[in-house]
Amino acid sequence: MTDKLVSKVLILDDGGDASLAIKQFCDESNLVGLKVRKNRLMAVLKSNIDLGAILYSENYGHTPDENADIVLRIHAIRPELPIILRRENDATLDGVNESVRRTFCAAYTLADMSGLKKVIDEYIFSLVYPNALVRGISEITDNILTNQFKQLAVQWDTPYIVRDRVIFGEVFSLIPIESSWCRGYMMLQTEEDAILSILNSHTTFPTSNFRDVNSLLGEITNLIWGGFKNRFIADATAIAANQIQVPLIVNHKHKYISFGTENPQLCFFYTLSDAATGKTVKLYQRFVFNLNWSPEDFKEIVQDTNELMATGELELF
Amino acid sequence: MAKILIVDDSSTVRDEVAGFLKDNGLDVATAVDGKDGLAKVKADPGLKLVISDVNMPNMDGLTMVEKIRGELKNTTINVIMLTTEGSPSMKERGKAAGIKGWIVKPFNGPAVLESLKKLVA
Numbered sequence: 001m002t003d004k005l006v007s008k009v010l011i012l013d014d015g016g017d018a019s020l021a022i023k024q025f026c027d028e029s030n031l032v033g034l035k036v037r038k039n040r041l042m043a044v045l046k047s048n049i050d051l052g053a054i055l056y057s058e059n060y061g062h063t064p065d066e067n068a069d070i071v072l073r074i075h076a077i078r079p080e081l082p083i084i085l086r087r088e089n090d091a092t093l094d095g096v097n098e099s100v101r102r103t104f105c106a107a108y109t110l111a112d113m114s115g116l117k118k119v120i121d122e123y124i125f126s127l128v129y130p131n132a133l134v135r136g137i138s139e140i141t142d143n144i145l146t147n148q149f150k151q152l153a154v155q156w157d158t159p160y161i162v163r164d165r166v167i168f169g170e171v172f173s174l175i176p177i178e179s180s181w182c183r184g185y186m187m188l189q190t191e192e193d194a195i196l197s198i199l200n201s202h203t204t205f206p207t208s209n210f211r212d213v214n215s216l217l218g219e220i221t222n223l224i225w226g227g228f229k230n231r232f233i234a235d236a237t238a239i240a241a242n243q244i245q246v247p248l249i250v251n252h253k254h255k256y257i258s259f260g261t262e263n264p265q266l267c268f269f270y271t272l273s274d275a276a277t278g279k280t281v282k283l284y285q286r287f288v289f290n291l292n293w294s295p296e297d298f299k300e301i302v303q304d305t306n307e308l309m310a311t312g313e314l315e316l317f
Numbered sequence: 318m319a320k321i322l323i324v325d326d327s328s329t330v331r332d333e334v335a336g337f338l339k340d341n342g343l344d345v346a347t348a349v350d351g352k353d354g355l356a357k358v359k360a361d362p363g364l365k366l367v368i369s370d371v372n373m374p375n376m377d378g379l380t381m382v383e384k385i386r387g388e389l390k391n392t393t394i395n396v397i398m399l400t401t402e403g404s405p406s407m408k409e410r411g412k413a414a415g416i417k418g419w420i421v422k423p424f425n426g427p428a429v430l431e432s433l434k435k436l437v438a
Contacts, residue, residue: 313428
């Protein structure tokens with residue numbers, strides 16, 4: 001695996017020369033460029049697609065009116081996503097129609113892609129996530145999922161950064177992450193039917209219902225938090241007595257959750273597959289450090305291997 | 318009469334641990350949090366062993382152990398913590414409260430079965 005984080009960007013740009021330059025830029029900037037047919041654009045934006053930003057050409061619509069209409073609808077559906085405007089000659093938003101100007105966060109030109117790099121760094125890769133943290137989270141979670149679902153194969157994608165706030169599936173768990181160097185939440189999102197299907201094909205849980213899904217997701221969340229603490233938080237008593245909290249907003253209608261910050265989120269995606277039945281479960285894991293993020297104080301705990309007890313073993317006193 | 322009490326707010330863990338122990342011939346009861354566990358220890362003098370989570374709503378596992386030893390003055394029942402917690406400071410608090418052992422989740426039944434049987438013998 002790679003420790004390098006990536007992020008998906010939606011490219012709404014039909015220019016031939018631009019496509020090549022943007023593709024090269026994405027390859028060099030840890031971005032995964034996605035394209036979508038114009039007639040599918042709004043449907044895709046309403047679906048669960050983890051995005052960091054949108055690269056939008058000022059010529060994407062056939063007319064200025066159509067261009068304005070499209071970008072306003074994008075902004076209405078995904079207001080949290082930075083939309084970066086590609087212009088022919090001017091790397092500023094000067095002269096952009098006032099009705100749509102507020103929907104763009106910045107502009108760039110093909111002649112100077114360094115401007116786009118600055119915007120990407122500012123809006124997507126603005127928080128520094130230590131490699132040991134990213135790798136550790138993947139390893140902890142993979143280990144726990146493998147233990148919990150012994151009959152399933154666990155795969156995970158390259159960790160990535162998102163700015164959207166859309167909730168995947170029907171069920172999610174939240175647990176506060178508290179340490180002296182970070183404060184926020186871990187969130188697991190999944191689909192109820194997919195887990196139920198797996199549980200019901202497993203002899204231990206032949207008649208599972210949604211409460212079993214809730215309990216299982218809760219326990220997985222608990223186990224991951226425990227692993228996180230044991231690996232990244234030396235002493236729980238050292239947690240600063242900082243009790244600042246902000247309200248979380250969940251909008252069920254729009255499957256949207258806000259943590260009161262515009263910060264990008266650290267995201268992991270796991271797929272659990274049952275080779276016997278072909279069934280799969282998708283699990284999204286997001287870390288939102290909305291209350292404190294001080295990576296300069298981050299430290300991975302290296303324990304004396306002689307003192308380590310394997311999980312599940314009994315240590316008698 | 319039950320010999321082992323499983324205390325965990327997660328029904329997934331309760332089902333998993335209780336199912337394994339029952340399949341291996343042990344008598345098992347369950348409680349959903351420390352408060353419930355404390356009440357069941359008080360009500361059943363035949364209990365020989367408590368296997369408890371630490372982080373639970375209403376009453377945490379270590380507080381439950383402190384009350385079993387203090388309020389109930391039950392110093393004979395064995396208590397083992399089954400938890401995601403693994404920090405030395407947490408274990409020290411457990412030792413001070415009078416627990417017998419510590420298991421870091423996830424539960425590995427076959428690895429601990431013989432030890433558990435000895436504790437309820």
